[in-house]
Amino acid sequence: MRDTWSPDTYNRFKEQRSQPFYDLCAMVQARPGMRVLDLGCGPGDMTRYLHEKLAARETLGLDASDNMLAQARPREGNGLRFVRGKIEELDVPGEFDVIFSNAALQWVENHEALFEKFAARLTPGGQLAVQMPYNEKSEFHRAARDAAAEFREPLGGYVRHLVALAPEVYSQLLHRLGFAEQKVLLRIYPHELPSLDAVVEFYRGSLLTAYEARLDAAAYERFVARYGEILHQRYADARPFFFPFPRILLWGRKSPRA
């Protein structure tokens, strides 16, 4: 599949995308000499921030996108490194004191199995910190699924669904996997975007990349235009446009005794 992640498009809404990251960072407790893994690290600026904030001994940023890694690699140094890999394969050696993932696990299936893998790779007392959107039920996502239904043929029937489980299911999962402490939050981030069209641009950097990867360039632009039309049929174009965005933030710490 084509690499449709674009650091420039993604970073266009940096302010809206970065607050949840800082909130997630604040949930992680720093300990001396930690080894940290950042899954789906993207352009690496936030991984660098995390590495420095935790004064980590070593931080590994992992991402599957060459475009993102090209931006991340110049930020390497002082124990920070970036590697190409798939989150679900977790093909990195050793154990970690922190496994961190901001806005990436919504792209990976089967979270129960995934979290089992994470738990197995944490040191005693190790921490898991994850933030992901929880907006499968939002009208903006429904509109994308409706556009996808109209493009069934070129998309081969593909429809993007978010894989996030309900917050209480993560709480159960953390408990079952031996996390002695946990915090699972559902938080709505109230964004003001310049206009309704900015919602389309916001999602170009994330949700819509899954459709971009499956369509040729001309069909993708028609798809995006149709997505915008559907939004305009359903919403008044207020300026600024209020855009509430639900996200799950979860943190767990394993018992210090193995």
Ligand SMILES: C[S@@+](CC[C@H](N)C(=O)[O-])C[C@H]1O[C@@H](n2cnc3c(N)ncnc32)[C@H](O)[C@@H]1O
């Ligand atoms: C929305 S960006 C988040 C980037 C960064 N964590 C941040 O907070 O800015 C999602 C990132 O996850 C990566 N990604 C998506 N699915 C992946 C997978 N299965 N394995 C590895 N990386 C993946 C994408 O390449 C992209 O860089």
